[in-house]
Amino acid sequence: MDFTVSEEMTALLETVRRFIAAELAPLEHEVEERGVLAPEVARTIFEKSRALGLYAMNVPGRFGGGGLSAVETVMVEEQFGHTTDILVRRAFGNVYEVLFAADAAQTERWLLPCVRGERTASIAITEPDAGSDAAGITTRAERVAPGWRINGAKHFISDAAFSDFFVVSAVTDPPKRSRGISLFLVDKAAPGVTIGRDQPMMGLRGTSHHELFFDGVEVGDEHLLGEEGTGYAQVLATLGRVRLAQVGARSVGKASHVLDLMTRHAAARRQFGQAIGEFQMVQQLLADSVIDVNAARLLVLRAAWELDAGRDARDWIAMVKVHASEALGRVVDRAVQVFGGMGYCKDLSIERYYRDARVARIYDGASEIHRMVVARDALRSGAALFDSMGSGGWAPEPHAATARGGGR
Amino acid sequence: MNVVVCVKQIPDPAAPPSLDPATNTLNRSGKLILDDSDAYGVEMALQLVDAAGGGEVTLVSMAPNGEVSGLRTALAMGAAKAILVSDDVLVGSDALGTAKVLAAAIRRAAPDLVLAATESTDGYTGTTPVQVAELLGFPSVTFAKKVEVSGSTVKVQRQTEAGFDEVESPLPAVVTVTAGVVEPRYPSFKGIMAAKSKPVETLTVADLGIDPSEVGATGARQAITSVTAAEARQSGEIVVDEGDAHERIIQFLEQLKVL
Ligand SMILES: Cc1cc2nc3c(=O)[nH]c(=O)nc-3n(C[C@H](O)[C@H](O)[C@H](O)COP(=O)(O)OP(=O)(O)OC[C@H]3O[C@@H](n4cnc5c(N)ncnc54)[C@H](O)[C@@H]3O)c2cc1C
Ligand SMILES: Cc1cc2nc3c(=O)[nH]c(=O)nc-3n(C[C@H](O)[C@H](O)[C@H](O)COP(=O)(O)OP(=O)(O)OC[C@H]3O[C@@H](n4cnc5c(N)ncnc54)[C@H](O)[C@@H]3O)c2cc1C
Numbered sequence: 001m002d003f004t005v006s007e008e009m010t011a012l013l014e015t016v017r018r019f020i021a022a023e024l025a026p027l028e029h030e031v032e033e034r035g036v037l038a039p040e041v042a043r044t045i046f047e048k049s050r051a052l053g054l055y056a057m058n059v060p061g062r063f064g065g066g067g068l069s070a071v072e073t074v075m076v077e078e079q080f081g082h083t084t085d086i087l088v089r090r091a092f093g094n095v096y097e098v099l100f101a102a103d104a105a106q107t108e109r110w111l112l113p114c115v116r117g118e119r120t121a122s123i124a125i126t127e128p129d130a131g132s133d134a135a136g137i138t139t140r141a142e143r144v145a146p147g148w149r150i151n152g153a154k155h156f157i158s159d160a161a162f163s164d165f166f167v168v169s170a171v172t173d174p175p176k177r178s179r180g181i182s183l184f185l186v187d188k189a190a191p192g193v194t195i196g197r198d199q200p201m202m203g204l205r206g207t208s209h210h211e212l213f214f215d216g217v218e219v220g221d222e223h224l225l226g227e228e229g230t231g232y233a234q235v236l237a238t239l240g241r242v243r244l245a246q247v248g249a250r251s252v253g254k255a256s257h258v259l260d261l262m263t264r265h266a267a268a269r270r271q272f273g274q275a276i277g278e279f280q281m282v283q284q285l286l287a288d289s290v291i292d293v294n295a296a297r298l299l300v301l302r303a304a305w306e307l308d309a310g311r312d313a314r315d316w317i318a319m320v321k322v323h324a325s326e327a328l329g330r331v332v333d334r335a336v337q338v339f340g341g342m343g344y345c346k347d348l349s350i351e352r353y354y355r356d357a358r359v360a361r362i363y364d365g366a367s368e369i370h371r372m373v374v375a376r377d378a379l380r381s382g383a384a385l386f387d388s389m390g391s392g393g394w395a396p397e398p399h400a401a402t403a404r405g406g407g408r
Numbered sequence: 409m410n411v412v413v414c415v416k417q418i419p420d421p422a423a424p425p426s427l428d429p430a431t432n433t434l435n436r437s438g439k440l441i442l443d444d445s446d447a448y449g450v451e452m453a454l455q456l457v458d459a460a461g462g463g464e465v466t467l468v469s470m471a472p473n474g475e476v477s478g479l480r481t482a483l484a485m486g487a488a489k490a491i492l493v494s495d496d497v498l499v500g501s502d503a504l505g506t507a508k509v510l511a512a513a514i515r516r517a518a519p520d521l522v523l524a525a526t527e528s529t530d531g532y533t534g535t536t537p538v539q540v541a542e543l544l545g546f547p548s549v550t551f552a553k554k555v556e557v558s559g560s561t562v563k564v565q566r567q568t569e570a571g572f573d574e575v576e577s578p579l580p581a582v583v584t585v586t587a588g589v590v591e592p593r594y595p596s597f598k599g600i601m602a603a604k605s606k607p608v609e610t611l612t613v614a615d616l617g618i619d620p621s622e623v624g625a626t627g628a629r630q631a632i633t634s635v636t637a638a639e640a641r642q643s644g645e646i647v648v649d650e651g652d653a654h655e656r657i658i659q660f661l662e663q664l665k666v667l
Contacts, residue, residue, distance in 0.1 A: 007476075007604065010477075011600040011603065015596070053598050
């Protein structure tokens, strides 16, 4: 086991960090105040980042992206956690891996323009009556030769106002439930597509979250992404990478950012004639946060490593989703405490981190859902999920038979 | 046009420094990074080569333990190659010893122009580059805030207290640049990936034909006799505006006799 970071990766992380510090961090306050990132500023940071090759680094080289491995991607994504969602979207791009399922023609039309930063896409799965139960959607795509007609509504769709097209989940074969769901590439400008209200959120200022309505939207077969009926599976599999990178790794970055501020504050702030960091109760807040950040990062790296090894990392990603988002929640909460009134005051970024952190436990699958995934898999695969040798297989203890209700 | 840039690799200034109690010199055993001061020289060199429409930038560095991290950063910015001098006999070298080594290494690259920083971030004697120039027999121009090359002349705006001097010198020459003269570029994704395969020639004192007794602790004509901790800075005074802040600031400035 070797945790050494290669020279190139170190250099890349340094560049990303410098870029964030010099180009993005100075914009954070204004975006927070105004609630929008001015389009010309968005354009500037995009162009600067793209010129440096920092746009769409997660996309394989064959599509013109940076071609980073999963481990490298999460290391970069952790750095992204040091600034805000909207600035990351515009500067570094948000090319969803689900688009890699595109066929040759779709790649040209939908994926490559995203990699070049000419177009942007949002993922539209959640509906007012179907959130955690993503197979319970009612948006319907009916076969109308030679294509499909889509009717339905989505909500909470991140960045929808800015996006040029949507990856939409819709029921194509109702009796088959989750196996009867397919994904469609739908242009925002297509007749019948309406962008509804921007649903105001607790945090993530500057990113829009919209209702979407599809009213008899007609699309050809060439808009079907992947095989018919595989939509739900694609959502589970490829959106896993989004969870790992954008929620898992970024949570680690955010937590470590806040922890850095909090540690320095604890060392500098004096009360009762001493630095508050010398009080044991404050020290516990620091120690627990350091442990949380480092443990979460290891879990993120492990999940990414599983992906690079070509294995199904769904369980690892579920563990990451729960642990990293909750670790972040604990760290930002402690940070507010260590900063006292200043932690609650909008003069500092702590309260923003506190608000922004909350959604990490909800979107991309709430903690409860991912805990369910982990527990079910533990019951099914047992020790393979947690034993260091992957084997387990210890003999049952004597009383186990009674406990199982199989007594004589 | 070929430009050599002297780049010093130094302990990360963000990390707390430590001194070797035996020699009173900075502990350089950990990882070293590109001195920020030298990033300006690298950027300037890249721009000058660009403007000349050809040539390349060669880095020259002297550092312990075969350290290349700082060189990789500069290579990722766009320098073509590097010469590193790393040798145990160099331990304890003073500025003159360093200059002898750098001069010998620079001579191998036969540059039209040598750039260095005005002073390093860790040692900041600001004496190395002019000694290098003397040893090479090149003219030297210090404190450059603007550098232009036309034909076989370098034109420099030289920062002074009151403004700047315009200076011209024939090439080859050594020019030291001040911080902030140019905005050092970020190493790009491609540059970073390419840096790995750019050549770094690692040389010893023997390779350079230098007599080992001329450098290192033996050759040093300087010794650090003692080191004293700098006095801790007093915390500043915060003026809260209750309508009279301007008066209190004026009072304060008058006390300092700056008004
Ligand atoms: C800021 C933001 C951005 C978003 N962006 C997008 C986007 O870009 N695209 C998109 O498609 N969606 C997006 N969403 C939607 C998001 O993915 C859903 O909110 C999330 O999946 C939860 O669904 P829900 O809100 O309907 O909650 P519900 O599913 O109603 O859940 C409510 C509560 O019940 C719990 N619960 C539900 N089922 C179970 C169960 N079986 N066992 C135990 N507990 C359970 C949940 O864990 C949760 O605590 C976004 C949401 C937000 C807030
Ligand atoms: C008695 C003594 C013992 C020392 N012992 C050691 C030791 O054991 N190990 C050790 O590593 N250092 C040692 N040093 C420090 C060292 O040799 C300095 O690098 C040297 O004195 C240069 O001084 P400076 O940093 O003040 O450079 P300055 O003159 O301030 O540097 C100006 C510019 O010159 C160039 N430059 C300077 N040094 C280098 C370099 N090494 N490579 C490339 N470019 C350079 C850079 O562009 C730099 O910005 C010692 C110094 C003294 C006085």
